[in-house]
Amino acid sequence: xxxxxxxxxxxxxxxxxxxxxxxxxxxxxxxxxxxxxxxxxxxxxxxxxxxxxxxxxxxxxxxxxxxxxxxxxxxxxxxxxxxxxxxxxxxxxxxxxxxxxxxxxxxxxxxxxxxxxxxxxxxxxxxxxxxxxxxxxxxxxxxxxxxxxxxxxxxxxxxxxxxxxxxxxxxxxxxxxxxxxxxxxxxxxxxxxxxxxxxxxxx
Amino acid sequence: xxxxxxxxxxxxxxxxxxxxxxxxxxxxxxxxxxxxxxxxxxxxxxxxxxxxxxxxxxxxxxxxxxxxxxxxxxxxxxxxxxxxxxxxxxxxxxxxxxxxxxxxxxxxxxxxxxxxxxxxx
Numbered sequence: 001x002x003x004x005x006x007x008x009x010x011x012x013x014x015x016x017x018x019x020x021x022x023x024x025x026x027x028x029x030x031x032x033x034x035x036x037x038x039x040x041x042x043x044x045x046x047x048x049x050x051x052x053x054x055x056x057x058x059x060x061x062x063x064x065x066x067x068x069x070x071x072x073x074x075x076x077x078x079x080x081x082x083x084x085x086x087x088x089x090x091x092x093x094x095x096x097x098x099x100x101x102x103x104x105x106x107x108x109x110x111x112x113x114x115x116x117x118x119x120x121x122x123x124x125x126x127x128x129x130x131x132x133x134x135x136x137x138x139x140x141x142x143x144x145x146x147x148x149x150x151x152x153x154x155x156x157x158x159x160x161x162x163x164x165x166x167x168x169x170x171x172x173x174x175x176x177x178x179x180x181x182x183x184x185x186x187x188x189x190x191x192x193x194x195x196x197x198x199x200x201x202x203x
Numbered sequence: 204x205x206x207x208x209x210x211x212x213x214x215x216x217x218x219x220x221x222x223x224x225x226x227x228x229x230x231x232x233x234x235x236x237x238x239x240x241x242x243x244x245x246x247x248x249x250x251x252x253x254x255x256x257x258x259x260x261x262x263x264x265x266x267x268x269x270x271x272x273x274x275x276x277x278x279x280x281x282x283x284x285x286x287x288x289x290x291x292x293x294x295x296x297x298x299x300x301x302x303x304x305x306x307x308x309x310x311x312x313x314x315x316x317x318x319x320x321x322x323x324x
Binding site for chain 1: 261287304305307
């Protein structure tokens, strides 16, 4: 079956609202973890070529970034990702592991800590979606990587539905970007799932 | 002596759970394992009174590990620790007779788990 490669204004509004709802529990979990409120932007979404995404993220593309990625599949498939600047990643680690880390443990602590933050945010969001659409969505194990923005975003340069949410600690200590890349082959299944979820939410 | 097994591939997560347990029950022993195979080795050496297993781990996931632990330790209280609070996953955990513990852990959640599983009065 070929997916219809467009998103109507109504679908766009519905999908953004479900991502907004879906990010609530993981943002609350992150807030519990770091001990301060986490603020979320309104989700933005559009169909894009995957490799063009780097151009629109508010990250210094000349500096390495830290990404945590998790593939998911079920009635629809794709990839969820958290992207931190190095400064934001280190600030998050310092928040969760207070005190000076030995130099030879910093890299491992960075990957481990941000991997766990990724686990909480990305697994939490996948779970929220699964519960809203009442179908199981399986997530993989989050993987942490460090590199240039276009390297960590790398994937097949195909058209994806791209959803972008900015999350920041209210103190301004760290912000992170939450990205979802949905395979367009599954776009029709995704639309259908969204409509069922909205019908369920409407009671 | 009460022993709690914590299995999580994340050191941060292990340290957080261990820290909460130690704050509530300083005299208890906490044994940490980094994955399923490590956990099975440690359980063969010493049977814990309670096992807390991360769900989303490389290699063997927490539910698969729970099934393996159940084969040899039918009555062992097991909690599945996860941020993935899908209803389907919760049901699979409950079908295995496991408790469900959501990340991040807090003292209240661990205290509640101790009471529900009967490891602390």
